[in-house]
Amino acid sequence: MTGTSLVVTDLCVEFSGFVAVGGVSFDAHPGEVRFLIGPNGAGKTTCIDAITGLVKGTGSAKLGEKELLGRQVHRIVRLGVGRTFQTASVFDELTVLQNLDIAAGRHRSSTSLLRSRRGTDPSIELALEETGLTGELATPAGILSHGQKQWLEIAMLLVQDAKVLLLDEPVAGMSQDERTATGELLQRIAAKRIVVVVEHDMDFMRRYATRVTVLHQGRVLSQGTVAEVQADPRVQEVYLGTADAMTEG
Amino acid sequence: MHVDALIAPLLNGSAQGALLLLAALGLSLTFGQMGVINMAHGEFLMIGAFAAYLVQQVITASDLSIPVALPVAFVVAGLFGLLLEVTIIQWMYRRPLDTLLVTVGVGLILQQAALQIFPSQGVPVEKPGWLDGQLNILGYEWPLRQLFTILLATVCVAALSAWLKYTSFGRRIRATVHNRDLAETSGISTRTVDRLTFFTGSGLAGVAGVAASLIGGTNSQMGAQYIIPAFLVVAAGGIGQLKGTIIAAWAVGVALSYFAYWTTGSLAQVLAFILVIVFLQLRPQGLFTVRTRSLA
Amino acid sequence: MTKPWISLSGIGAFAVLLLGVAPFVLTDHWLNNLGKYCCWAIAAVGIGLAWGRGGMLVMGQGVFFALGAYSMAMHLTLETAGDRIPGFMVLYDPLAPLPAFWEPFRSAGFTLLAIVVLPVVLAGVLGYALFKRRVKGAYFAILTQALAVALAILISSTIRETGGDTGLSDFKYFFGYVLNDPANKLMVYLIAAGLLVVCLLAVWQLYRSRFGELLVATRDAEERVRFLGYDPANVKLVAFVVSALMASIGGAMFVPIVGIITPAEIGAAASIMMIAGVAFGGRASLFGPALGAMAVGWGQSSLGSTWPEGWTYILGLLFVVVILFLPNGLSSLPARIAAARRKPDPQPTPAAPAAAVLEEVRS
Numbered sequence: 001m002t003g004t005s006l007v008v009t010d011l012c013v014e015f016s017g018f019v020a021v022g023g024v025s026f027d028a029h030p031g032e033v034r035f036l037i038g039p040n041g042a043g044k045t046t047c048i049d050a051i052t053g054l055v056k057g058t059g060s061a062k063l064g065e066k067e068l069l070g071r072q073v074h075r076i077v078r079l080g081v082g083r084t085f086q087t088a089s090v091f092d093e094l095t096v097l098q099n100l101d102i103a104a105g106r107h108r109s110s111t112s113l114l115r116s117r118r119g120t121d122p123s124i125e126l127a128l129e130e131t132g133l134t135g136e137l138a139t140p141a142g143i144l145s146h147g148q149k150q151w152l153e154i155a156m157l158l159v160q161d162a163k164v165l166l167l168d169e170p171v172a173g174m175s176q177d178e179r180t181a182t183g184e185l186l187q188r189i190a191a192k193r194i195v196v197v198v199e200h201d202m203d204f205m206r207r208y209a210t211r212v213t214v215l216h217q218g219r220v221l222s223q224g225t226v227a228e229v230q231a232d233p234r235v236q237e238v239y240l241g242t243a244d245a246m247t248e249g
Numbered sequence: 250m251h252v253d254a255l256i257a258p259l260l261n262g263s264a265q266g267a268l269l270l271l272a273a274l275g276l277s278l279t280f281g282q283m284g285v286i287n288m289a290h291g292e293f294l295m296i297g298a299f300a301a302y303l304v305q306q307v308i309t310a311s312d313l314s315i316p317v318a319l320p321v322a323f324v325v326a327g328l329f330g331l332l333l334e335v336t337i338i339q340w341m342y343r344r345p346l347d348t349l350l351v352t353v354g355v356g357l358i359l360q361q362a363a364l365q366i367f368p369s370q371g372v373p374v375e376k377p378g379w380l381d382g383q384l385n386i387l388g389y390e391w392p393l394r395q396l397f398t399i400l401l402a403t404v405c406v407a408a409l410s411a412w413l414k415y416t417s418f419g420r421r422i423r424a425t426v427h428n429r430d431l432a433e434t435s436g437i438s439t440r441t442v443d444r445l446t447f448f449t450g451s452g453l454a455g456v457a458g459v460a461a462s463l464i465g466g467t468n469s470q471m472g473a474q475y476i477i478p479a480f481l482v483v484a485a486g487g488i489g490q491l492k493g494t495i496i497a498a499w500a501v502g503v504a505l506s507y508f509a510y511w512t513t514g515s516l517a518q519v520l521a522f523i524l525v526i527v528f529l530q531l532r533p534q535g536l537f538t539v540r541t542r543s544l545a
Numbered sequence: 546m547t548k549p550w551i552s553l554s555g556i557g558a559f560a561v562l563l564l565g566v567a568p569f570v571l572t573d574h575w576l577n578n579l580g581k582y583c584c585w586a587i588a589a590v591g592i593g594l595a596w597g598r599g600g601m602l603v604m605g606q607g608v609f610f611a612l613g614a615y616s617m618a619m620h621l622t623l624e625t626a627g628d629r630i631p632g633f634m635v636l637y638d639p640l641a642p643l644p645a646f647w648e649p650f651r652s653a654g655f656t657l658l659a660i661v662v663l664p665v666v667l668a669g670v671l672g673y674a675l676f677k678r679r680v681k682g683a684y685f686a687i688l689t690q691a692l693a694v695a696l697a698i699l700i701s702s703t704i705r706e707t708g709g710d711t712g713l714s715d716f717k718y719f720f721g722y723v724l725n726d727p728a729n730k731l732m733v734y735l736i737a738a739g740l741l742v743v744c745l746l747a748v749w750q751l752y753r754s755r756f757g758e759l760l761v762a763t764r765d766a767e768e769r770v771r772f773l774g775y776d777p778a779n780v781k782l783v784a785f786v787v788s789a790l791m792a793s794i795g796g797a798m799f800v801p802i803v804g805i806i807t808p809a810e811i812g813a814a815a816s817i818m819m820i821a822g823v824a825f826g827g828r829a830s831l832f833g834p835a836l837g838a839m840a841v842g843w844g845q846s847s848l849g850s851t852w853p854e855g856w857t858y859i860l861g862l863l864f865v866v867v868i869l870f871l872p873n874g875l876s877s878l879p880a881r882i883a884a885a886r887r888k889p890d891p892q893p894t895p896a897a898p899a900a901a902v903l904e905e906v907r908s
Binding site for chain 2: 600602674675678679680682683684686687688690691692694695696698699701702813817820824854857858860861862863864865868869872
Binding site for chain 3: 074091103114117
C-alpha cells in the first residue's frame with residue numbers, strides 16, 4: 001500500500017431526527033477498488049455525501065492527515081476528493097472538450113480564465129484516451145450516450161487529478177460490454193488512486209471488487225474480500241431473496 | 250411616551266401584517282406547493298378589489314355588499330388564476346424563472362386593462378356601517394376595520410390549513426408536492442390538483458383584494474404595491490411553511506408600522522425591505538425549513 | 546473553436562453603423578433617441594451576461610443604472626449651478642446648505658470614479674452576501690427587484706436631497722461643454738455609442754474565454770461546478786459585478802443625452818423594461834440583448850408616447866409570447882428555422898433544441 005489513504009471513522013449523518021448513517025467506519029487505499037454495497041436506504045450515497053461535504057456529518061473522514069468533515073464542498077474537492085452522481089451530471093450544453101477543460105481548470109490562474117483556450121492540455125488527452133472518448137472531443141455532452149456520460153464524468157475526475165474517486169453507481173443502466181469496459185477502467189485507475197464504488201450490481205461487484213463493505217440501515221454489516229463477505233451469514237440474511245443471486249450470479 | 254404611542258403602531262401594524270398575510274397566503278400556496286412564481290398575483294388581488302366595487306354597484310347596501318363580495322372576489326380571481334394556469338403556466342412547470350417573467354407580462358396586461366375599464370383615478374369601495382366604529386384598547390381608539398382584516402386573515406388561514414389537512418383533496422395536494430410521480434402512479438390526477446391549487450391560491454388573492462379595498466384605494470396600480478412585500482414575506486417565512494408565513498407577515502407589518510411611526514412612511518418601506526433582505530442573509534431558507542438531501 | 550472573426554466583424558459592422566453612418570443619416574432628434582437606446586443597450590449587454598450566460602435573473606438593474614445616472618446628474622447639476630445651491634433645493638429650503646454627499650460630486654474626477662466604483666462595490670457586497678448564502682433563482686430575482694423598488698421610493702421621498710419624483714434636470718454643461726450645442730450633442734452620442742461597442746467587445750471576449758464556459762457551466766449545474774473544486778459564488782459574482790458596472794455606465798450616459806433622470810427611470814417598471822429587451826433579443830446571444838433593448842427602447846419612446854395603452858399591451862404580450870414560445874429570443878430564430886428545415890419530421894427530437902441552444906452559446 002503506497003500513498004495516502006482515505007480513513008472514515010465512526011461517521012454519523014442525521015436528517016432531522018432520522019439517522020441515515022449511524023457510525024460507519026471503513027478505509028480505502030490506492031491500489032484497490034473498494035466497494036460499498038447494501039440494500040436501498042442503507043446509507044451508501046449518504047456516506048459519500050458526507051465525505052464530500054454535501055450533507056453534514058459527524059465523526060471523522062481523513063485523507064492522509066487532513067480532516068475532510070466540516071470543510072466546504074469546493075475545499076474538499078481541492079484536497080483531491082472527486083465524486084460522480086447517480087444521474088450523470090455533465091454540462092449538457094458544452095462539448096466534451098469544454099467539460100474536461102473546466103474540470104482541469106482549478107489549477108489555473110484566474111487571469112488565464114479570461115483568455116480563450118489554445119490547444120488541449122496533455123492531461124485532457126490522456127483522460128480521453130483512458131476513457132475512450134477521444135473521438136467525441138467536439139460532441140456536446142448532452143447528446144452522449146448514458147454510458148459515455150458516466151465515462152466523461154470519470155474523465156473529468158482524472159483531469160481534475162483527484163486522489164480519491166467516489167463513484168455513485170457508475171454502471172447503472174449500462175450494457176454488459178460497457179460494464180466490462182468500466183470495470184477494467186476502474187482497475188487501471190485504481191493503480192494510483194483511491195477508488196470507492198457505490199453499487200447495486202452484485203455481478204459487477206464480484207468481478208471487480210478488491211474489498212467490500214456491506215452497509216445495512218446506516219451501519220457496517222460486514223467487511224472484507226468478496227469471498228469473505230459472501231460467506232457472512234448476516235449478509236445472506238439481509239440479502240435474503242437476492243442471496244442466491246450473490247452466490248450464483 | 251404614552252402607552253398609546255406604543256400600542257397604536259402595534260395594532261395598526263398587526264392589521265397591516267394581516268393584509269400582507271392575506272396577500273401572501275395565496276402565493277405561499279402556489280409558490281410553496283407548486284413552485285410557480287406568479288407575478289400577476291398582485292393583479293389578482295386588484296381583480297378582487299374591483300370585484301368588490303362591482304358587487305357594490307349591484308347590491309347598494311354596503312352592510313350587505315362586502316360579505317357578498319368576499320366569496321364573489323374569491324371565485325372571480327380564482328377563475329382568472331385557473332385561466333392563467335390552463336393557458337400558460339401548465340406548459341412551464343419546468344421553467345420557474347421563465348414563469349416569473351411570463352406572469353410579469355400578464356400582470357402588465359391586466360393592469361392596463363383595468364386602467365381602461367375603470368376610471369384611472371380608481372374607484373371608491375364603500376365601507377359597511379358596521380366597520381365604522383372604534384374599539385378602545387388601553388386608551389387607543391382602534392378602527393374596527395383593522396380588526397376585521399385580522400379576523401378575515403385568521404379565518405382564511407384556518408380554512409386553508411383545515412382544507413389542506415383534513416380533506417382528501419388537501420391530502421392529494423400534499424402528496425403531489427412531496428412526490429409528483431408517485432402521486433400520479435397512485436391514481437391522483439396531478440393536473441386536477443395543480444388547477445385547483447392555482448384556483449385557490451388566486452382566489453385568496455381576490456379575498457385579500459376586498460380587504461385592501463377597505464383600507465386603501467382601489468386602482469390599477471394597487472396590485473403592484475403588494476406583490477414584492479408579499480413575496481418577501483413568503484420567502485422569509487420559508488417555502489411552503491404556513492406558520493412561517495404568518496409570523497413573517499406579522500413581523501413585517503409591525504416593523505413597517507413602527508418604522509413609519511419613527512421616520513416616514515416611505516423610509517419605513519425601505520427599512521422593512523432591508524430588514525427582510527438582511528434576515529434572508531442570516532437564514533436563506535426562511536424561518537422554517539424542511540431538511541432534505543436533495544441536490545437543489 | 547468557432548471562428549472568432551464572424552462575431553468580431555459583426556461588432557465591427559455594428560460600430561460602423563452606429564459611429565459612422567447614423568450621425569450622417571439621422572436627424573438630431575433621432576440621433577438623440579438612438580443615443581438613449583444605446584444607454585439601455587449598454588445595461589442590456591450586462592443583463593445578457595448575468596442572466597443569459599450566468600442564469601442570474603437580475604430584476605433590479607435600475608439600482609445600478611441609478612448609481613451611474615445620479616452620480617452624473619449630481620455633477621452636471623452642480624456644474625450648472627456653479628457656486629450657488631442647485632435651484633430645486635432652494636425651492637424647498639432656501640437656507641439649508643448643500644447636502645454633504647453632494648459635495649464630492651463637484652469634482653469631475655470623483656464623479657467618473659464614482660460611476661465605476663459605486664456599482665462595483667454595491668454589487669460586490671450584495672453579490673458576495675447572496676451568492677455565498679446560495680440565494681438564487683426566484684429569490685435572487687425578487688430580492689434585486691425589491692432593492693430597485695426600495696431605492697425608487699427612497700429617491701421619491703427625499704425631495705430636497707435628490708429632487709424626488711421630479712428628478713434632476715436642466716443640465717447646461719457636460720464637463721465644460723455646453724450641452725445645447727449640436728456638435729457637443731453629437732459628441733455625447735458618440736461617447737455612448739462607443740461605450741456600447743466597448744461593452745460588446747468586453748462580453749465577446751468574456752464569452753469566448755474559459756470564464757465564459759465556466760459561467761455557462763455554473764448556470765446549468767452549479768452543484769457540479771462546486772464538485773470540480775470551484776466556488777460558484779465567485780464565478781457568479783464576477784458576472785454580476787460586470788453587469789452592474791455596465792448598467793451604471795448606461796445610466797451615466799443616459800443623463801446628458803436625455804437631460805433628466807427621475808425615480809421612474811430606475812424603479813421596478815424600468816428594471817423590468819430592461820429585462821424585456823434582453824428577453825426579446827435573446828438573452829444568451831452576443832447581439833440579442835443590445836438589439837432587443839434598442840427595439841424595446843424605440844417602442845417605448847415612440848409608441849409609448851403616441852399610443853401608451855397599446856404599448857403596455859404589446860410589452861405584456863412580448864413577455865408572454867417570447868418567453869413561452871421563443872425562450873432564447875429572436876436571435877435563436879435562425880438556428881430554429883435551420884433545425885426545422887434539416888428535420889422535416891414534425892416531432893422535435895431532443896437533440897434539435899440542444900443544438901440550437903449550443904449555437905447560441907458559441908456565437
